[in-house]
Amino acid sequence: MPAPYSYDLRQKAVKAVKRGHKKVNVCRLFKISRNTLDLWLKREKETGEYAAIANKQGRHSKIEDEEKFKSFVKENKGKTQKRMAELWGNNITQQNIKACLQTHFIAREV
Structure with missing residues (x-):
């Protein structure tokens, strides 16, 4: 499983959009997908934060016993x-x- 994007990268991308840069240009500059950027913006709007979700990193088994x-x-x-x-x-x-x-x-x- 790939590692999550760094908080620094997330912060720069989100701030660039907030400063008025077009999403397509931000995605090209930071080499991220539009979907990724949209997910970060959505999470920030809903929770006030865009950091990686800690419990989603790594494997979590559906089989608990x-x-x-x-x-x-x-x-x-x-x-x-x-x-x-x-x-x-x-x-x-x-x-x-x-x-x-x-x-x-x-x-x-x-």
């Missing part, structure tokens, strides 16, 4: 990640299963 997941994996180790996601339920995707396996190194243990 590690021991239950380890048992589940041992019981279903012959199945594909897609099938495991279907069996787990709770709107878990194949990507969630993969991420949890990688995070907990279960893939090497099983």
Whole structure:
């Protein structure tokens, strides 16, 4: 997962828009997407802040019970990640299963 943009960059881009610079020019200058800039401006309007959201950085597993997941994996180790996601339920995707396996190194243990 890529690192969030620095607070300094966010601050410069938002201030440039507030000074009246066109968004398209700000995006080109700072090499950011228009969507990114719009999200920062929206967040600032709603919360008064445009810093990266701390709990959104890095991986956060949708599977919270590690021991239950380890048992589940041992019981279903012959199945594909897609099938495991279907069996787990709770709107878990194949990507969630993969991420949890990688995070907990279960893939090497099983």
